[in-house]
Amino acid sequence: MLIIKDLHAQVEDKEILKGINLEVKAGEVHAIMGPNGSGKSTLASVIAGKEEFEVTKGSVSLEGEDLEEVSPEERAHKGVFLSFQYPVEIPGVSVTNFMKTAINESRKAKGLEDMPAKDMLKLIREKAELLEIDRKFLSRSLNQGFSGGEKKRNEIFQMAMLEPKVAILDETDSGLDIDALRIVANGVNKLKSKDNAVIVITHYQRLLDYIVPDFVHVIHNGKIVKSGTKELALELEAKGYDWLKNEAVV
Amino acid sequence: MDLKDKLISSFMAFENNVDVEHPVHDVRTEAIKNFEHKGFPSKKEEAWKYTSLNSLQKIDFSIFPKQDNAIEYKDVKKYFIHEIDTYKIVFIDGVYSSHLSETTHDGVDICLMSSALTKPMYKQIVDVYFNKVASKDESLTTLNTAFSREGAYIYIPKNKMPKKPVEILHFATGNEASIMLQPRNLIIVEENAEVQIIERHQSLTSNDVLTNAVTEIFAAESAIVDYYKIQNDTANASLIDNTYVDQKSKSHVKVHTFSFGGKLTRNNLNFFQNGEYMDSTMKGVTILGEKQHVDHHTLVHHIEPNCESHQDYKGIYGDSSTGVFNGKIIVDKIAQKTNAFQKNNNILISDKATINTKPQLEIFADDVKCSHGCTIGQLDEDALFYMQSRGIPKKEARALLMYAFANNVLESVRIPELKTRINKLIANKLGVNLGFDL
16 A cells, blocks of 8 residues: 655755665555654655655655655645644644544545535544544644643544544654543544555554554654564563664664 | 825815815814825835835826726625625725615614714714824824824724625726726724624726725724634735724724735734733734735834733735735833733745734833733744645645644634634635535
């Protein structure tokens, strides 16, 4: 579904990704782990199409289509979703209006009419319930004054609304207490199917207890230095990253 | 002949048409003397540093409009807040249109300045209020005073509130090659009374129009006044708006100014707080493109203790447009416990757009809270990417962000249909159809 080949990316002449190779098939959950500054979030942003990062070599393709010339919004229309580590606050735009705009723009791109208001409302309610989101919350300005947990829950709510093919969860567990973590993970698990894929970016094993990965990859210094199954995450939890850093040097 | 000379010589012709025995005649005579002495303001004056009236003075404006230029309601309906019922005071090329208007004397007076200035029944009130808060030495105000004859006259007696909002509309038909209009409004809201007013100047052609308007507002104790100015005129229409507000204790006066178009717009908005425990609010949304120019000059004079003032102006400037914000706050020595807040936030969306913003605080009291903040920035790239990543195209994302930027100014608009209209004007101005009903 998503194929990343020898991906190199830089920002302001500083190379951050130095040859990433990754293939994610439909129905799979991949976890990407690694120390701070290793390039995890950059990889997420590059997949989502952030223009600030320049791809100097290699490619990202979705269902056989090279995404190089594809804008972030078109990537979203094709089924890429990024749950932000730091969701942006947008005062003056309610969660509901934001989602309506997003859904209808996506439909427009596919040549569909706007979703009837009644269906939209129903969909919003249904997905809000899944994430245990209070209805009052939906009329608040997007992310403004939200707690860390509310922001992350809201990200997964958006994922539920947009039903992406590939969802990248960038440190969705950071800032979550155990109850919020369970709600978020539960939401992701319910959204998972044999037709979509999830990439979980995290520092810690904790989230992977709830969202169980098929594969675990470790990024260090812009490269995947080790790949394995979920046991690798446990090993990292026990041993830290240092042994891998050393390995990478060799 | 330049415009100044033309105006001064026209004054004599003007006098032939008005009652020279009326006390207002002396006021007019004084006023034209002042204008003759001062002339149009030039860029050498600090208050006019960024706004030049030179090119306007070269236009051969017609000073006295022809008498009847009829227009059909269906042709101008869109300029009214037609979704709701309103009182309407409508002028076509400066001449009252009874056909398009809906005035009243039912418990309140919503009618014409020309009646107020000539009919004996209004004399007592006119003597007390006319030209009492308007400046007697600012040249453009005195120019208007000299020619003051027509405009809106609104008198709301104690404890009254009109059944519906009042719309004041000025249309310019373009039947004259170029026209100068000088409407004069007098609005008196007595103790514990309330009124909502929507004002708009609209040119219907591409001919040159220059409007030099003066509005005097008197808000007595505990009165509430909401005044909304819609400025979305054509590329050859210019407006100099001089508004003076005299407030008494516990009154609340809000002026919202929505500036979306016109060639040159200058808003001189002056508040004088003659009492305690009152609130003065000035809010504005300015969205400009092309070569449009808007200059907001505000003044709040805190004369007595325990009062508040709130200013919040948002500006979005594209193309080669230019904006000015100059916010002056004076707090007199005895005006302790004053809370004065001022904000002016701007976004430049083009490299050629310019904004000059300047807070000007003169505080003589020592126990006050005054804050001011001016910002000039670009749209937040992270927010744009966030929205794009949800499938919202860049253009719409920008519009949504700009809308959000201006939004808190709209929160205080108390007429929902007007709010919807302003939202639509904003969406139009930003060139997008947002995917939801604003």
